[in-house]
Amino acid sequence: MTKLTYFPGCSAHGTSEEFDHTLKLVMKTLNVELEEIPDWNCCGATSAHVMTENLALSLPLRNLVLAEKLENNTMGIACASCYSRMKSTKKYMDEHPDKAKELTSSVIDEGEYTGKVEIKSMLQFCYEEVGVEKIKSLVKKSLSGLKVACYYGCLLTRPKGVTQFDSPEYPMSMDRIMEALGATAVDFDYKTECCGASFSISRTEVVHLLTGKILEMAKEAGADLIVVACPLCQSNLDMRQPDIEKHLGKKIGIPVMYFTQLMALAFGYPEKELKLSKHIVPVEEALSNIGKVVETPQQPTKTKKAVPSAESEAK
Amino acid sequence: MIRLGYLEKNTFLEAVNKKSGANVLNCYQCGKCVSTCPVSSYMDYPPRVIMQMIKLGMKEEALKANSMWFCLTCSACSGRCPREIDIPAVMEAIRHIAIEENYVNKTKKVKEIRTFHNIFLDMVKRYGRNYELRMMAEFNIRTRNLFKDMHLAPKALLKGKITIGHEHVKRGKAIRKMYAMADKLEKSQKG
Ligand code: SF4
Ligand code: SF4
Numbered sequence: 013m014t015k016l017t018y019f020p021g022c023s024a025h026g027t028s029e030e031f032d033h034t035l036k037l038v039m040k041t042l043n044v045e046l047e048e049i050p051d052w053n054c055c056g057a058t059s060a061h062v063m064t065e066n067l068a069l070s071l072p073l074r075n076l077v078l079a080e081k082l083e084n085n086t087m088g089i090a091c092a093s094c095y096s097r098m099k100s101t102k103k104y105m106d107e108h109p110d111k112a113k114e115l116t117s118s119v120i121d122e123g124e125y126t127g128k129v130e131i132k133s134m135l136q137f138c139y140e141e142v143g144v145e146k147i148k149s150l151v152k153k154s155l156s157g158l159k160v161a162c163y164y165g166c167l168l169t170r171p172k173g174v175t176q177f178d179s180p181e182y183p184m185s186m187d188r189i190m191e192a193l194g195a196t197a198v199d200f201d202y203k204t205e206c207c208g209a210s211f212s213i214s215r216t217e218v219v220h221l222l223t224g225k226i227l228e229m230a231k232e233a234g235a236d237l238i239v240v241a242c243p244l245c246q247s248n249l250d251m252r253q254p255d256i257e258k259h260l261g262k263k264i265g266i267p268v269m270y271f272t273q274l275m276a277l278a279f280g281y282p283e284k285e286l287k288l289s290k291h292i293v294p295v296e297e298a299l300s301n302i303g304k305v306v307e308t309p310q311q312p313t314k315t316k317k318a319v320p321s322a323e324s325e326a327k
Numbered sequence: 328m329i330r331l332g333y334l335e336k337n338t339f340l341e342a343v344n345k346k347s348g349a350n351v352l353n354c355y356q357c358g359k360c361v362s363t364c365p366v367s368s369y370m371d372y373p374p375r376v377i378m379q380m381i382k383l384g385m386k387e388e389a390l391k392a393n394s395m396w397f398c399l400t401c402s403a404c405s406g407r408c409p410r411e412i413d414i415p416a417v418m419e420a421i422r423h424i425a426i427e428e429n430y431v432n433k434t435k436k437v438k439e440i441r442t443f444h445n446i447f448l449d450m451v452k453r454y455g456r457n458y459e460l461r462m463m464a465e466f467n468i469r470t471r472n473l474f475k476d477m478h479l480a481p482k483a484l485l486k487g488k489i490t491i492g493h494e495h496v497k498r499g500k501a502i503r504k505m506y507a508m509a510d511k512l513e514k515s516q517k518g
Contacts, residue, residue, distance in 0.1 A: 022456045022457045022458070025456070025494060026459060026460075027459060051496055051497045052496075053451070053455040053456065053496045053500055054446075054455060054456045054457045055504055056451065058444075058447070059443070059444035059448050059450060060447075060451075061400070061419065061448035062419075062422065062444050063426065063441075063445070063448060063450075064423075064509065064510075064513060065423060065443050065513060065516075066509035066510075066512045066513050066516075067448070067505070067509040067510070067513075070505050070508075071451070071505070071510050074501070074502075074505065114512075115368075118508055118512065119504075119505050119508040119509050119512065120501070120505055121501045121504055121505070122501065137352045165473065166399075166401035166402060166403060167401075167402075170401070170402040170403070170406055171402040171405055171406060171413075172406065178404045180402075181406065205365065205403075206365050206399050206401035206403065208366075208399060210364070210399055210400070211399070211440070213443055213459075213462060213463055213466050213476070214439050214440045214442070214443035214444075214466065215397075215436065215439070215440060216475070217474070218366060218369065218397075222365050222366075251479060252479075255479075285471070306345070
């Protein structure tokens with residue numbers, strides 16, 4: 013059994029309990045034991061770096077120091093925002109050891125920082141450490157018939173210098189994992205557009221605009237559902253969807269699931285383990301496509317749809 | 328109008344470069360960042376213009392703008408910048424300078440953004456963790472908009488999306504010390 017240090021992030025026990033739960037199921041199947049950082053604190057996303065310098069570095073650094081007390085070489089992080097904060101702090105500390113010393117000696121009361129623990133997002137861990145072949149070999153129930161749009165958001169692959177993972181413009185790791193489960197990953201131009209998560213509470217109109225485009229594009233690409241790897245993306249795309257529909261004046265109705273929910277389903281866990289009742293936009297209808305024959309391609313319907321609407325606008 | 332060649336010493340540019348680790352002088356005004364930025368339409372000046380203002384030493388104008396408060400740190404622009412400038416780091420640098428030197432953008436939108444961030448940081452100071460429902464509620468109280476998002480709450484509560492109770496960090500003392508010491512350090516660096 014491999015052991016992995018785990019940083020769940022603040023949403024894991026609230027808004028994204030279904031992510032945390034299915035991640036643990038998936039890891040069980042993959043024979044990976046998750047060891048939570050004892051007494052971890054909020055990494056400060058999305059506010060600390062906006063307002064402060066030293067606090068923005070200290071909050072993640074305390075977690076990095078605590079993580080070093082466990083024996084494992086790698087830490088897996090569930091939330092993309094936490095991942096970004098923790099990994100950019102690690103990069104900064106590794107490049108500025110004096111700063112690390114200054115902070116651990118005067119600000120953080122938990123011991124020294126050496127930089128020995130690697131950081132990966134859980135998506136990255138599944139793709140790089142476990143691998144698509146192994147995932148494929150563990151599938152008990154193929155998801156064939158299901159068309160998914162993989163949404164990565166901004167922070168899982170950007171900035172490249174920090175994440176060192178996949179393409180910042182058109183990543184494919186989640187698409188490959190979904191294909192390994194038997195699902196069809198559609199071409200999705202908005203896969204790395206920002207959903208505006210940091211304005212979720214303070215500037216909701218920005219979220220409506222940005223997230224609205226992502227939802228519409230996924231629908232247009234012919235997806236039955238959107239797959240995500242971040243709790244903030246999920247709650248923006250799912251919980252705010254009814255408001256966005258009102259704002260756009262049309263129904264979208266596209267469910268938003270975590271990649272781990274679909275992995276758990278394909279690994280043979282019963283549907284009740286996915287905690288589907290947590291979703292605001294119901295997922296049952298989308299999942300009923302599993303086992304159906306997929307009609308490809310979606311591209312022609314896209315252009316056909318676009319032409320009459322342009323004409324009607326011109327009128 | 329200030330022109331680049333006429334400026335003897337552009338201290339604003341120097342301060343921004345030092346804080347951000349970027350070299351703003353490298354910007355050749357192509358505008359790729361503007362077309363990439365998802366929120367440029369909300370900004371008083373889009374990233375390209377901010378870059379030029381810094382190059383020209385237009386400190387007042389840049390620090391009073393709302394641009395850096397709208398930046399989402401999504402790094403879409405910097406990934407495409409042909410001069411490889413870390414634009415979000417530049418935005419962050421001018422935001423921090425604006426806070427340190429008390430440049431206040433008085434528009435409601437920026438005020439609300441700052442209020443949210445302060446609530447967030449207060450919450451983490453108290454509990455070591457953040458907690459969405461409480462943040463929403465507190466934001467509504469402080470911005471006197473009690474019913475914003477409240478239509479979401481019953482459904483979210485019902486579905487267990489948000490919970491009433493929440494967890495604390497056990498060593499809360501360590502967190503409070505961190506806040507105090509980080510603040511002290513910030514002040515000593517400034518002075
Ligand atoms: S993309 Fe880079 S070089 Fe072009 S205007 Fe923006 S900051 Fe300047
Ligand atoms: S990092 Fe900021 S300036 Fe750059 S594209 Fe994103 S929101 Fe715009």
